[in-house]
Amino acid sequence: MKRKMPDLFLLFLMLILVGFGWLNVFSTLYNGTFDIHSSYGTQLIWIAASVLIGIFIYVIRARFFYNMSFYIYLIFNTLILVVLFFGVTRSGAKSWLGIGGFGIQPAEFAKYGTCLLLSFFVSKVNFDFKNIKYLAVAFGTILIPFVLMLLQNDTGTALPLLFLILPLIREGMNYWILIVGVAVIVLFVATMFIPQWVILAILSIPFIILIINRIKNKKRKIARLFFIYLAMAIYVLSVDVFYNVILRPHQRQRIDLLFGKIEDTRGIGYNVNQAKVAIGSGGWTGKGFGEGTQTHLNFVPEQSTDFIFCTIGEEYGFVGAVGLILIFILLFCRIIRKSEKSGNAFVRCYGYSIASIFFAHFTINVGMTIGLMPIIGIPLPFVSYGGSALWAFALMIFTFINIESKM
Amino acid sequence: MAQQNYATRQWWILTIFVSVPLLYCVRLFFLQVVDNKWNRIAEENAIRIVTEVPPRGLIFDRHGEKMVDNVIAYDLVVVPRNVKSFDTIELCNILGITPQEVVKKLEKAAIYNPFLPSPFIHAMSDTTHARIAEKLYKFKGFYDIPRTTRYYHTTAAAHTLGYIREVNQEDLQEDKYYVRGDYIGKSGIERSYETLLRGQKGKRMILKDNLGREQGSYKDGQYDTMAVAGHNLWASIDKSLQEYCEMLMQGKRGSIVAIEPSSGEILALVTAPSYAPAMLEGQMRDKNFLDLLYDTINKPLLNRALTASYPPGSTFKLANALVTQQAGIVDETTRYSCSYGFSYGNRKLGCHGHASPLDITGSVQNSCNAWYCRAFKAMLENRKLYPNTATAYADWRRRIMLLGFGHKFDSDLPYQRKGLVPDTSYYNRFYGKNRWQATSIISVSIGQGEISATPVQLANLAALIANRGYYYPPHLIRAIDNIDSLNPRFVTKKYTGIAQQYFQPVILGMERAVTAGTARRAGVPGIRVAAKTGTAENPHGADHSLLVCFAPVENPKIAISVIVENGGFGATWAAPIASLIIEKYINGEVKRKELEQQISSGVIRYTK
């Protein structure tokens, strides 16, 4: 077993994010006297606890996480099941486990377990992406918590699990699945704005060129190209059906709103609009610490949890918001770099997994506040107020620091 | 292992991890730096501008007695969107309106704006408000809101004081100070002193949260401004004299203007018929207003004292007596004979029987028509002084206008008329250039024909005679902010261009008119009164009865013009009314109760 210095830079990045997040909770609620029972006091306790968890995690043997990954996965997924039957409903989703006034959200921890178990399977020497059996195991690992979270009626929390396809691709899975996935989304968005026949016409241009090219070069596989085009055509034509028949009205409304097809500043669009107002009014350098009117006067909902990026955008302006984004970029790159440098497939796959989870949360959360994503209530890693998510993200990071330096 | 083959994929994944955040940075740049509409929206969101409307200035009379006051009244408003089903009958019983009216008002409010309060009942009476206030919980969407309204401590001086109204579209466009729902003076002093009376609205910027609850002041109130209360005004009006004058004018049409000669302050400004000022305030104001407006027989909304102009009749002889002396046409030794009138060509302007010939004093005392025709003719035909008739007339007109005729005073009177002193071009148009002479327009000399003047101009004539040569523009506000101050607008004398010595024979004639002439009924025992009667010819019916006077002669305190429409000779109605006013003002009380009773109960029948 080799031993390296733990990655203090990664720890440093995490602490900046945590500190910045706490400062914003503090700015929202501080009124002259420090009150440990207020949200910023509670958050301070959670931060302290997460550091303790970190130290505890770091002293554990690295092989423990590899060996115990299945049990960790099992425990947290079971907890989701428990929540499903005995949980507390908060904001429409039954995802909280209340233990004497103290609530935790096992879903966030289940993501941690999923990262571990997925890496465990993928890093097995005989794992083969061409083998449908192994592929099924990998996807099953992701889909079990995914389905459980959907059953909790918590689509938002489940979504980041889909980003775990990235580590799989890194480890050798056929990336067509990603391209198809992206194509599905792009075509869906396109149909919102462009008439279907136009899309089909545009799509047919590259296909015709490709087919002519292949005929000229006497290459085969023309049928395959044709089938791909046909599939896309059917998809484009069926989006309407999907949109009008399968989607529920409130989902349709969210999509319409996201694409600016309906203007609504009072109803469902209220939050989107207010978030944009808060961020947009920040200007270059923002209104200053504690001076954000939109966030402090409750125009922005959940301004210390899901919409905390609004507080940052309003009080620290473009400079502050971009600064925070740069720290996230650094965080992603650092994890990827450390993963690649580690010769261990388990460490690498795990690193890619948690980076993907962080990236997913970042993309959805920030995208939502600046109006590029639909309203999906998930926390911004380390920055948002809340215990469960912070602990779960801390677990992910500290486990990575542990195994990266020790395995 | 095939692993190495996939290592390049890290760059693809890294590209995704970096490009999405960078894309977000671009979006943020547009949101935060390029597009600056969000800042404005944020302010609209979080800052509520609360306007504080200061109390309107009060109006006192010249002795400090309160005439116009502020009181709180309650409006009932409705926000249609908040209305829940309610007991219409109960609401109707409390408010004294019909269910149809309720439906109509609700529909109107809903059309205006279902989310904003619309007026439902204006200025409820105290009892109505007390009854509705305790039942309001049953009528969701109805609210009582306090509002300052005017309260009048007098039933007189309605036209002078004026009234206030909610601003209309025109007011809003004309002056950006006003917003919908503000009040503005619409007539009288309320109108001419609007900018002083309204004060200055204050502005407070209050932070509000998403539910509209107040969250303290914005930036510690550094952008706030304090409301400045409206200025209090002391009118020149003598409240008790005004009330007394209005009492005397009961049952008659006409006007009284009383001026303090030494200051130009209007002591009483009466138009009859009138109305009580309170009628145009409170719940019944709209109905009352329409009633007054459609009373086309009495025209109570017409301010005769300021806007009616009459042929001044014989009172105008005073002006001619002064002007012809100053022009050097006549002097104390000039005597003109009169044989029951003045003949010119084959026409004759009649006169009544009196001693002949007469000097200036005698002509005033006896109101001799012939004397003034001759004097006027002598002026217009004087070729030593003037090359032609038109030049002579123009000089005469200039001198007349210096006495306050034919133009508006530079004053605070809410409305004025110029009256008419025709210029030469007027006659040139009428007769043709150089086709008219003194005899063509001879009736001007006795205040008939084209000449017309307003009651204020006539009272001012009396005042400038009392002052022997100058006047202050007749005005209504003597002090602002402080009873002891003086309205700085009206401290400059207007000189009439008539030397002091020319007043002596005229005033003597006026005094003799009272003691032994045409104005005997204007006399007051124990007070030296100077007066001149007049009779304005009225082609539509009985002549108008006119009188100008001042008293006491040795130290004038009051100058008056009285006009009683269709009152016959000046001596009939105008003279005794002026007499009572002088007694009331100089002595403080009227001893001649029989005369007072007879005059105040006198009714003149008007058919149109």
Ligand SMILES: [Zn+2]
């Ligand atoms: Zn005569």
